[in-house]
Amino acid sequence: MLDKSRLRIAMQKSGRLSDESQKLFASCGIKINLQQQRLIAFAENMPIDILRVRDDDIPGLVMDGVVDLGIIGENVLEEELLSRRAQGEDPRYTTLRRLDFGGCRLSIAMPLDAEYTGPQCLQNSRIATSYPHLLKRYLDEQKVRFKSCLLNGSVEVAPRAGLADAICDLVSTGATLEANGLREVDVIYRSKATLIQRDGEISDEKQELINKLLTRMQGVIQARESKYIMLHAPNDRLEEIVALLPGAERPTILPLAGDKNRVAMHMVSSETLFWETMESLKKLGASSILVLPIEKMME
């Protein structure tokens, strides 16, 4: 029997979001033993149960209040929201945090030889997609009438198979489209993974645990996006050097033994340093430039 006092989190069992979701839980200090075939994994060191399901089921589990939290692609979440609204429901949930993985775009693609000058070219066409509601919302705004052909997989073969004139599908690199003789013509939705919470009453203990997890996630994500930078700099170029560093806070300045003209600078930057910036730093007289990853941060 499931213990309702434990926080229940739904994640994708296997697929593009599962590794990153698992990594995020681990870096937040949740110890779980994910055995391959188990639907539920119990955290060893916190009152948390992880439910591992198909990603399509996650928005519904949160909206129906079956789980407390879920990690899901915004594309799937938004499609479920529109679908439920179309059926007269008023689904509720709260977005806690947009995450830094699962990035992709939902795009319209057409055969390479088809002409496309704008959404009007799709007037009265047949479009294959797994996201009929997101597609309809976009084309309704453009006042384009179309027929959708609902396919839950292999959407990219629909034009070649004569099932549709165009497709609307997820793209990250575009390699799949190219392999199927298709060209991306319009981006209709940009998505990332996101953490959502169910609506309604929640015990103080659970809410406290959620807040703790959120703070930890914030620290993990911020650390992943930041770098620790160390370099040696001539005393008279310090301001110019700091100005080159993206999103850096004020640096720590330390003396260099036996060198009165130069100092060591340490700082946290909110972005990585590109080679071009490192080359410009070098031109200003900086040397021994080190860019290090940061594991955790707390402000």
Ligand code: ATP
């Ligand atoms: P499931 O078996 O859980 O239903 P799935 O096959 O529907 O899995 P995946 O292909 O694993 O789903 O994708 C899950 C999510 O990953 C997508 O909904 C999307 O948010 C995100 N994603 C990131 N990049 C891509 C991509 N290139 N193609 C498809 N989805 C991507």
Ligand code: MG
């Ligand atoms: Mg799915």
